[in-house]
Amino acid sequence: xxxxxxQLASEAVYQGNFLQVRRDRIALPDxxxxxxxxxxxxxxxxxxxxxxxxxxxxxxxLERQFRYPLGRVLIEFPAGKLDAxxxxxxxxxxxxxxxxxxxxxxxxxxxxMHPTIAYSTEHIDIWFARGLQAGPARLDAGEFLEVxxxxxxxxxxxxxxxxxxxxxTLSCTLWLQNVLQGNWTxxxxxx
Amino acid sequence: xxxxxxQLASEAVYQGNFLQVRRDRIALPDxxxxxxxxxxxxxxxxxxxxxxxxxxxxxxxLERQFRYPLGRVLIEFPAGKLDAxxxxxxxxxxxxxxxxxxxxxxxxxxxxMHPTIAYSTEHIDIWFARGLQAGPARLDAGEFLEVxxxxxxxxxxxxxxxxxxxxxTLSCTLWLQNVLQGNWTxxxxxx
Numbered sequence: 276x277x278x279x280x281x282q283l284a285s286e287a288v289y290q291g292n293f294l295q296v297r298r299d300r301i302a303l304p305d306x307x308x309x310x311x312x313x314x315x316x317x318x319x320x321x322x323x324x325x326x327x328x329x330x331x332x333x334x335x336x337l338e339r340q341f342r343y344p345l346g347r348v349l350i351e352f353p354a355g356k357l358d359a360x361x362x363x364x365x366x367x368x369x370x371x372x373x374x375x376x377x378x379x380x381x382x383x384x385x386x387x388m389h390p391t392i393a394y395s396t397e398h399i400d401i402w403f404a405r406g407l408q409a410g411p412a413r414l415d416a417g418e419f420l421e422v423x424x425x426x427x428x429x430x431x432x433x434x435x436x437x438x439x440x441x442x443x444t445l446s447c448t449l450w451l452q453n454v455l456q457g458n459w460t461x462x463x464x465x466x
Numbered sequence: 467x468x469x470x471x472x473q474l475a476s477e478a479v480y481q482g483n484f485l486q487v488r489r490d491r492i493a494l495p496d497x498x499x500x501x502x503x504x505x506x507x508x509x510x511x512x513x514x515x516x517x518x519x520x521x522x523x524x525x526x527x528l529e530r531q532f533r534y535p536l537g538r539v540l541i542e543f544p545a546g547k548l549d550a551x552x553x554x555x556x557x558x559x560x561x562x563x564x565x566x567x568x569x570x571x572x573x574x575x576x577x578x579m580h581p582t583i584a585y586s587t588e589h590i591d592i593w594f595a596r597g598l599q600a601g602p603a604r605l606d607a608g609e610f611l612e613v614x615x616x617x618x619x620x621x622x623x624x625x626x627x628x629x630x631x632x633x634x635t636l637s638c639t640l641w642l643q644n645v646l647q648g649n650w651t652x653x654x655x656x657x
Contacts, residue, residue, distance in 0.1 A: 276610070276612055278530065278531065278532040278539050278610050278611065278612065279532055279539075280532050280534050288480065288482065289479065289480035289487055291479065291487065291489060291503045292489075292501055292503060293501075293503045293585065294487060294503045294504075294505075294585060296480055296482065296485060296487060298482060298483075299534070301534060303608055303610060304532075304610045305610075307607075307608060309608050310483055310484075311534040311535070312482045312483060312484045312485045313485075313534065313535040314485075314505070314535075314585070339469065340469065341469040341470055341471050341495075342580075342583040342584065343471050343490070343492060343502040343504065344502070344504040344505075344582075344583065344584070344585060344586055344587045345580060345583060345587065345589075348469050348470075349580070349583055351583070386625075386626070386628050386631070387628060387631055388631050388632075388633050388636055389533075389536060389540070389631045389632055389633060390581045390582050390633040391535075391581050391582045391586065391588070391633070392533040392535065392536060392540055392542070392632050392633075393533065393535070394484065394485060394505070394535060395535055395582065396535045396536065397582070398536075398631075416498075417494055417498060417500050419467070419469050419494060419495045419496075420469065421467055421469065431644070431649070434577075434640060435577070435644065435649075435650045437577050437578060440577070440578055440579050440580045440589075441579075441580055441583050442579050442580060442581040442582070442583075442633040442634065442636075442637055443633070445579055445633075445636065445637040445640055446633055446636040446637065446640075448640055449625060449636055449637075449639055449640040449643070452640070452643070452644075453622070453626065453643075458622070458626075459626045
C-alpha cells in the first residue's frame, strides 16, 4: 500500500520566539485532502556520558531540570538544540561542557530518535561519551539545572518506577542497556 | 537547589485545528524573567500488543504509518490521542480495535512517558495487551496504515539499526525487553 501524503500548500501560521508552526494542506493516499499542523524544529542531540567512579564502578552523568510544560523537575541526559546548520557532535560536545563541565576523549554515534512524529519535525541524535574529564560548567543566562551521577542499574530502576519519564532519556536507556549487555555495539572515535 | 519556574502570565497565542500554543511569562529561580512557549496536549496512550503465532512464538503487533512532519513511513506501536477527560485504557482499547481489529482479554499498565518535555504538555501512557483476538479494523476516514507483526528480537534489531526511531516505540521497547528478561513486572488485569 502506498501510504504517502503529498503537500498541496504550506503556510507559516505561528512564528514565536521559540516555536514555529506550519499548517499544510495535503493529499491523502486516496486523493482526498486533509490538514497537517506541525512544529518546525532544527533538531537536537543528547549524550549518554559514561564515567567510572573512584571504586571503578560505571556511572552515567544525568541532570535534573525544571520542565515548565510539565510543571516539575525531570531527570534527563544532557541535551541541546542544534544551532542552524550545526553538526550534532559539535552541539552535544558543547552542551555537555556547558551544562556539566565535562569534556570527553571518545565519542560514539548511537542512532537517531524522533520524539513527536505526529506534530514535530524534531529529530534527536543519540551520542555516547567516555574518557570524561571534569571542568567548570558554564550555564547560559537563565539556565538552571543540577548535575548528578547514577549507576545504570539505578537509572533502569527509575525508568521502571516512573521517576524517569523523559522520552529521549528512555530511548538512551534502551541503548545503554543493550550496549552494556553486549547486544549492540558502538563505534568509538577520538574527540 | 530550588529549580522551580513560576508562571507570571499566560496567553493563548495560536489555536489551530490540532495544535494549541501558549506563551507564558515566567519567573526563574533567581527571580529574573523569561518566556516559555509550549503545545497544550490532551495526552495519549500506546499499547504493546503481545501475540503468539501458530508456532507458539511471541510476536508484537506494529503499524506502518506515514508521518507527515518527517515525510516518511515510520514503524510504531498502536497509539492514539485521549478524548477530553477520557481514561487512557478506554482510549488505547479503542485505538487497538479501530486501527488493528484486535481486542485483548488482559491489559497491564506499564508507565508514563513524556515525549517532548521542552515544549509540550503531552504524556503518553504505556499499556501492554495479551489474549488478542482478531476482528475487523475500522479506520477513521482519512486514516491510512498497515498492520504487521514482528518478533521482539526483530523489533530490537530495528531499534539498533535505525529502522525504528519513534520515541514512544523506543520507550515501549525498553519496557518489552525488561519484561521479557524478567527484570520488570506487569500487573495484568482482565479487560
